[in-house]
């Protein structure tokens with residue numbers, strides 16, 4: 001199975017642009033060293049390799065002159081919570097998300113996405129930074145990260161020193177496999193503000209079998225509950241548009257009136273938020289049906305609980 | 306010209322050094338360069354678990370790992386577990402329960418089952434099924450594999 005939907009329009013690259021293009025290999029030991037190596041923008045970054053390896057074998061990855069393995073850069077590791085925000089180093093694996101009490105307690109939808117991710121062998125290798133930079137419309141951590149208003153931190157070398165910029169994850173994706181990351185930048189971390197007190201969240205992924213399946217659709221949902229009224233509603237969808245998306249119309253519909261009256265207008269709004277395509281995993285029609293039915297089920301559960 | 310990358314790591318408890326190319330997978334290195342063919346090539350893309358190895362104490366698909374990324378790490382393959390009691394118990398129970406037919410998936414299942422039993426001494430059938438979700442078998446239908454892992458857990462705990 002390919003980690004990219006079949007119809008993302010990423011064509012096979014010419015053989016000389018595949019692994020044959022690699023002239024040097026580097027494994028920097030610090031962030032300063034890594035961003036210095038990226039100065040000319042001619043390095044392909046290797047994290048867990050779970051996307052890069054299959055893409056290299058099928059000729060879909062375009063390689064730069066240098067292959068740079070960032071595993072040994074200590075600044076890219078660890079989950080650290082501060083007063084109002086949690087910082088996930090780019091090399092945080094899916095297994096580390098799953099094992100984190102902080103993720104389980106405060107970021108339930110992200111924990112659920114990690115729980116449904118591929119298989120144990122994959123979860124041990126796959127990183128959050130790789131999931132984000134691969135920018136698949138079906139990337140599973142991306143949907144909950146959008147629900148939690150995550151920001152990505154990008155680091156590059158400017159005048160001999162490391163310079164950072166952050167931008168909202170929602171603005172980072174520009175198309176299937178394409179992001180705002182510049183060739184000289186390393187994704188160093190993803191920062192997620194702690195959700196407000198009382199915020200609950202859910203992630204639901206639909207595939208044809210529980211393990212090792214790329215989502216046909218994914219839904220992330222979060223809100224603060226006030227009786228049957230939902231406040232601070234956030235909804236995100238995966239695999240129904242060229243990038244994972246926040247669903248502004250659905251959110252507005254859910255915030256405008258109490259449950260269960262808000263459900264039908266929210267489903268209509270969701271149909272307007274999404275732009276699914278047909279590919280090997282599902283037809284556009286089926287994806288629309290899934291979004292409507294799964295979202296209805298999620299909202300019915302919220303109403304009844 | 307493809308550069309040559311020197312890698313040094315611990316393989317089944319022994320220090321090894323070899324030279325790999327950038328696009329080579331750990332599976333290709335193990336099988337073709339180091340001639341350890343117990344780790345199988347099933348799908349080559351992370352779907353079947355026939356290539357399951359242990360890297361720094363965690364199970365991984367060798368087919369998805371860059372060989373160059375093995376540098377400095379501790380790798381255990383099925384060949385490294387000949388005198389491991391838990392692996393012995395698994396091998397016996399796989400045979401006893403008929404959990405082996407063509408046998409192609411077996412090293413991967415044994416690696417992954419051992420990994421599960423290291424963490425959970427007496428797993429429930431549900432935990433076993435979850436533990437082996439990354440491994441495919443085209444022959445047995447899994448029932449016997451799950452039973453064999455249960456039996457090995459009982460025998461070695």
Ligand SMILES: Cc1cc2nc3c(=O)[nH]c(=O)nc-3n(C[C@H](O)[C@H](O)[C@H](O)COP(=O)(O)OP(=O)(O)OC[C@H]3O[C@@H](n4cnc5c(N)ncnc54)[C@H](O)[C@@H]3O)c2cc1C
Pocket residue numbers: 001003044045046047048049050051052053054070090116117118122125126127128129130131132133134138139140141181185186187188212213214215350351352369
């Ligand atoms: C069998 C199989 C099943 C899968 N199942 C799922 C699934 O259920 N859900 C899901 O979401 N995905 C799935 N995937 C896809 C993949 O495992 C994930 O996208 C994973 O998170 C990628 O992380 P990685 O560390 O392996 O990335 P890599 O392969 O190392 O890198 C991926 C891309 O990101 C770039 N990159 C990596 N790190 C950085 C960084 N720090 N800065 C800049 N660029 C960077 C690389 O250059 C490359 O282009 C699956 C893949 C396979 C093979």
Ligand code: FES
Pocket residue numbers: 345346347348349350351352353354355356357366367368369
């Ligand atoms: S050969 Fe590695 S998972 Fe199939």
Ligand code: FES
Pocket residue numbers: 404405406407408409410411441442443444445
């Ligand atoms: S015994 Fe043949 S694939 Fe499992």
